[in-house]
Amino acid sequence: MRPSRRDLMLAGAAAALSPRPGTAQGWAPTRDVRLITGFPPGGTTDIVARLLAEALRPRAGQPVVVDPRPGANGYLGAQAASRAAPDGHTLFLTQLGIMSVGPVVPGVTVGLDLDRDLVPLACLVGTPMVLVVRPGAPFADVDAFLAAARARPGGLTYGSAGNGSINHLAMERFAALNGVSLVHVPYRGGAPAATDLGAGRVDAMFANLAESLGPIAGGRMVPLALAGEGPSGALPDAPLLSARFPGFSVLNWFGIAAPAGLPEPARAFWEGALLGALADPAVRRGFAERALDPVLEDGATFARRIAGERARWRQVVEAGNIRAD
Known part of the structure; x- marks a missing residue:
């Protein structure tokens, strides 16, 4: 090659x-x-x-x-x-x-x-971090996710590896940037947060792409966009959040x-x-x-x-x- x-x-x-x-x-x-x-x-x-x-x-x-x-x-x-x-x-x-x-x-x-x-x-x-949502979620892209959040302030939940974790801070920054209100559900680690996302108990989260490839391939997570500093060959079709929101990246x-x-x-x-x-x-x-x-x-x-x-x-x-x- x-x-x-x-x-x-x-x-x-x-x-x-x-x-x-x-x-x-x-x-x-x-x-x-x-x-x-x-x-x-x-x-x-x-x-x-x-x-x-x-x-x-x-x-x-x-x-x-x-x-x-x-x-x-x-x-x-x-x-x-x-x-x-x-x-x-x-x-x-x-x-x-x-x-x-x-x-x-x-x-x-x-x-x-x-x-x-x-x-x-x-x-x-x-x-990169990847914005993922639960299987069967009624939003297929970032615009639909934000529209749902605006329509129901405080009605969507997101998981994280705990208060102050990078998953938490990434979503807080994303929500503030877009003027939406989401409910934070902290877990004791990223793995239980991902498990509950796959079970539909939370709506979304920012997750490490390296740890998300298996769940994405298995349909336990649905990727909406990448938060990296550039494209990733591991998920080439995912849009970059930085293209919509300049300066927003979480690597x-x-x-x-x-x-x-x-x-x-x-x-x-x-x-x-x-x-x-x-x-x-x-x-x-x-x-x-x-x-x-x-x-x-x-x-x-x-x-x-x-x-x-x-x-x-x-x-x-x-x-x-x-x-x-």
Whole structure:
């Protein structure tokens, strides 16, 4: 298959940052590398971690071992990573909710200073949120959904993974943007929210596309539109919300951070190795099959993304007077 212009641009950008002989002052891992995650096996985070560990092994020259530390919305993993020795042998797979949403939601216990205790190395992939509705819902597109919401203020319900979750904030922002009133039904996680959507107990939700492909294919969710930064090959016919509402996008991105104090040679090695791994078309295909598209940002650009997302979601939290459970 012929590479697209976007593929060639991403590959060129990553190749420019990939470690070459004589760069990164000769640093390389000398033993197993721990890739800590903040969530249990089976979800999107675990899928990303295992694909990435496999892709990094030949570049690191050492085994990359996924180390799940679930709990506290990912912050137990973040704390474990921040307390590890900053010697280049511990990495942390982080994401939008941990770095940019949790810190701005009152009631969320982070347990560390994310900016002081962790250093961003690279943003790698992202899966867009998708606006989905229950099977049999009487609205086949976004216009019909909004018309129904306007006709019955407070009459439509939406599920989320809990108060202050990205599913919650995404719908709050969407509702405010369109001047509609919806009833929030928080669950203890995205999976039970999706289950109740499929059973018709709630009308809609914003869900991760990567976790929604199966339910969509099985008819347990009906997609109306994507909230990504661009189209997704996993759901090519879905309209983009940003085309109707400029600036409205919700990309659940995944990146790598390391304990603060990481020496510059190790930081440079990992930044190059991470971006270089995702420049491999075979690696990208593996992610794309799971609705995970390349982002490919170096550490400095990733840090700006984190800060920008915090500012954006803080506005939503303050406008909606939102607190965590």
